[in-house]
Amino acid sequence: MKGYDYFDQSQFERVNFESEKELLIAVSNGVVKQGIIAKKSAMYWSKVLNQEVIFGATHSKAPLVFRMHKHLKPYKHRIDSAIDQVKRDGTLERIIYKYINE
Template sequence: MPNLIRLLALCPLLCVFFSYASTNAIPLKYNISASGSHYPYYTNNPKKPGILPEIIEKVLDGANIEASHVDLPTKRITKYLQNEVIDFDVISLEWLPKSERNDPHYVFSEPLIYATEMIVTLPQNANNWQSADNLKGKNVGTVLGYYYYDDNTFERVDFPSEKELMTALSRNRVEAALVGKLTALYWAKQLDMRIAFGAQHSHGFLTIRLLSKHKNLLPKINQAIKNLHSQGYIKNIEDKYILNTGSLN
């Protein structure tokens, strides 16, 4: 009888313990670093890591999911996800060819933030790039390992990161590049170069792309994202970084 009483006394404590235990028995692995210079989304600065690291950490915390970030070269991220070495990344469906947007290997979360990708060029060349159709058959600056939904229509000229791509643009190694709008503004400011925007190449929400085998975690992830939006947390994080991206003026 005394043992039974002690066991009953422990039950509330056990319930509290399990309520705080991770939803997933095995920690997930993920990558959101992209090229490592994808400001403002990822900065490679531990003190101010970028929009995505700050948001993803809060989403995982809110969803009670244990996970760790894995640093990978950009060109390996997709392969590692396909081979299930990592469990999720962050992507915009607008970056993918339409044939890949319903891949049953993955499930996608609620929207995180908008991302706009532009044709970026130097001011004197801006008139040549006011339509996305102008990319066809041309050499276009891109980032190694990145998705571009129409890259079968132009010749990719890959660079290791946005910083190196923008540097190449400033030196006329390429006339046009595909770069996120905020990222282009930031690196133009850092590199003290003048740029112009041509046509918009893609625009859509960034979402978490999760392996389908973990789809049971998606409702908790989505609820955490909704909570962060409703609390204004995601907007505040965006504002914190976007103020430092610069402008064309």
């Protein structure tokens, strides 16, 4: 994905796409043989595009990190608290379930 860094990206030929949707379309159309995408994102786009996805080996596991513009720094604590809350109360899992399974 454009803008993403992969720890061993010098070991493979990199082709950048603007979105995960475009990546899945490129794989399904044979533009590229395979891609690196988060499993839940692939499941969502597979459903939306009605395209079968076959998962290979996991490339890497890393926490999701958000970058914020400096002018938003005063809101960091509130945003972190909101993220913690939706994880704790099950809202995050309900959202993921809705987009992947319904």
